Amino acid sequence: MTRQINAKPHVVIVGGGLSGLTTAFYLQRAIADIQLSILESAPQIGGVIQTEQMDGYLVEHGADMFATQPGDAFQLCQDLGIEEELLVPNVEGRGAMIVRGDQLHPVPEGFVLMRPTRTASILKTPLLSLSGKMRLLGERWIATRKETTDESVADFTRRRLGQETLDRIVQPLVGGIYTADHEQLSMAATMPTFVNMERQHTSLAAATAARQRRSEDSPERNSSGARYSQFRGFPKGMSSWLQTIADRLPKDAMRLQTSVRSVTPTATEGHDQRWDVETSEGKLPQADAVVLATPAAAAAKLCAPFASSIAEPLSSLKTASSVITIIAAANKDIARLPKTFGFVVPAAESKSILACSFANHKFAGRCPEDTTLMRIFMGGALRTDLLERTDAELLALIREELGTWIGWNGKAIWTKAVRWNNAMPQYHVGHLDRVGKIESGLAAYPTMALAGNSLHGVGIAPVIRTAKQAAARIAASLAVDSESGVPKP
Missing domain, CATH: 3.90.660.20 (Protoporphyrinogen oxidase, mitochondrial; domain 2)
Structure with a gap:
């Protein structure tokens, strides 16, 4: 029996943060006549953006x-x-400094997270000893790693740039982004660009030389270590952005202070699935699709009763x-x-x-x-x-x-x-393997999607990308023709 698509599909989104609101926004653009229920346990939207x-x-x-x-x-x-x-x-004031002892020192000019682009700035910096500088600048002669398995940021940096550069420059810069243990943080999941540089050019120094020949290292990036001109903020703060998104959604879509107790598929697999959603305020009208725009632990708890193949790898994420x-x-x-x-x-x-x-x-x-x-x-x-x-x-x-x-x-x-x-x-070594298991488990549930920062990036842009992908996945699943079982053109 093929699924009969509702004239006005009902999609439940669990989570009213950036990923949940963005998913709703793009679903509304994809499906003109749609019923959205956005469930947020907190008294306000926004999640960690406040x-x-x-x-x-x-x-x-x-x-x-x-x-x-x-x-x-x-x-x-x-x-x-x-x-x-x-x-x-x-x-x-663009730029950052790093503590050494009782003083603050600028990040060496042209140091891009773990890639120096200016030799002179490395020689001048008080952040490194002479031996540390020589070890860093000798990176082009370090043998290329033959193994293709994942390794930690600490292992990669120690191997290519030396212990002192790891301790004094890379770890604090990475720690400021991920609040992570660099000995466990996955290179493949967080900094694949540098992994590819080593594989394609044998060293970061050779990759940098190739980029400079192609004029790919901008003067601003070389002078500050980060391209601050490519960042943006809002006059009234980041919450105003999320409020703008919320204002574009149906006024009855958002339900604050509403926690989700369970989501249950009505069929075991495929496009026949609909969803029963139980909340702290009672049972919702049956949903045609659900999006879990929550932290991994919350998503794992909801998936555990019906999909251990999704819940178990989600639960393993730290x-x-x-x-x-x-x-x-x-x-x-x-x-x-x-x-x-x-x-x-x-x-x-x-x-x-x-x-x-x-x-x-x-x-x-x-x-x-x-x-x-x-x-x-x-x-x-x-x-x-x-x-x-x-x-x-x-x-x-x-x-x-x-x-x-x-x-x-x-x-x-x-x-x-x-x-x-x-x-x-925390994207620990092997993170992409765990993500692969989660996505394999999701294949049996085409009317369910995940969004947020647990799988594919902790920054604002990666989170929004997951939301757009979730919206596209659900829109595609709701476009299945009830007779043929294939997506409508």
Whole structure:
């Protein structure tokens, strides 16, 4: 018996964060007449993207900007018609610094995460000893790895660039992105570009030379280590973006403070599946498709009763927690305020702070004049012990360390701690194999899709890409002809 498609298909989306809202937006574009139910357990949309406005301050609790490359996030802004509203980060202060001892030092000019592009900057940097510099610059003569199996970021960097470059430059830069244990973080899942450089050119140095011959290393990237001109923010903060998406959806689609207790397929496999969805508010009308736009653990729990082939590999994915302490301080109380966007701290320093960013250096108007808005990141996979500390205890550690590095006297206009528990996926070695198992399991459930940051990237753009792919998958499954069983043209 072939499935009869409802004239107005009902799609349930579990999760009202960026991935859930984006999935709904693109489903609505793909299917003009659709019933959407977006279920969010929290009292507000947004997930880990939250903006707070208070007394002249614009405070981001999570991400404060997004990269325009890859282009999925910027494309979403274009599809929403808001690309002209976007903010470009300030030109002055672009760049980051790294702690060594009691001082902050710039990331060497042209150092692109784990690829130096300027020999002179490596020779000049105080971040490395002479032997560390020679080991780094000798990378082109290091033998190419013959094995094609996955390896950790630490193993790759140690092998190609040396222990000191790993400890003093790569680990803090990577830690600032992933809050991860570099000894477990997968190269294949997080930095495949560098893996391919070694395989195709025998070394990162040879790959860099080839890129420079093709003029692929931009002057800005070479001078700052990151292309900040390719980032964008919003005048009213990141939450305004999500609210814009929500405003384009049917007003009755969003159901806040509604947790999902179960999703159950009505058929064992194929396009005959519909879904019974039980929530804290009762049972929903039967759904033609479901999208789980949730963290991996939540998706695994929902899938466990009917699809162990999906739930078990989902359950094996690890996460990390973090604390962001936000501090507003008068400039006069910071003796050596850096002009950069922020700094990162190597794990080798054995300190409490993972990274610190200056919100008002990135975008003007984030706080009153003569004040600085700092966001201090702590915890992550390497400092889980800090998550047990109280907000006051963490603030005491911050006062001591920032006093050393930037001369802050500890006086604050106000402080706020934001805790994100198990919010950061950890792409451990073998991650892509686990993803492959999850996607193989999903093949039996064409009317179910996953979206979010658990599988294919932790950044804003990769998350949006998963949402677009989820929408396309569901739209295709709902376009199955009831007679032939094949997608309608």
